[in-house]
Amino acid sequence: MTDNIANNNLKYGIYLEESNFNEISGNTLENNGLGSIYEKMSKEIDFPDIFLISAIIVVIAVVSFIIIKATFFIRKKIKLTGFKLSLKKLLRDKNR
Known part of the structure; x- marks a missing residue:
């Protein structure tokens, strides 16, 4: 994900569901309610x-x-x- 604009959202600017090794660069993420980026981890990742x-x-x-x-x-x-x-x-x- 590059060069996207996500401003003034109620929750998150970018919501990534079950994604691994994303390259996120050059994005404008301002004034988002809960946070700029939310990445839901898949169950396969072993923490x-x-x-x-x-x-x-x-x-x-x-x-x-x-x-x-x-x-x-x-x-x-x-x-x-x-x-x-x-x-x-x-x-x-x-x-x-």
Whole structure:
């Protein structure tokens, strides 16, 4: 679309329905109510869904948090168990 005039429209100056890779140049688009150009995207164009991406990020964050907490919990239990074992060993050696 080149060298067209679309001025003073109630909605859009140019309305493109299900069009891809349009070359729009040299047009005069002034004082259009809702906007100069409206391009309806076809369903074939695959755009990432922001909610899906954010849900995946949240799931990764929650799983990472659980893994970190579990790691610290297991380390703490191992340290306490190791201390108890050495304390028992010290008491047993002391009683001999």
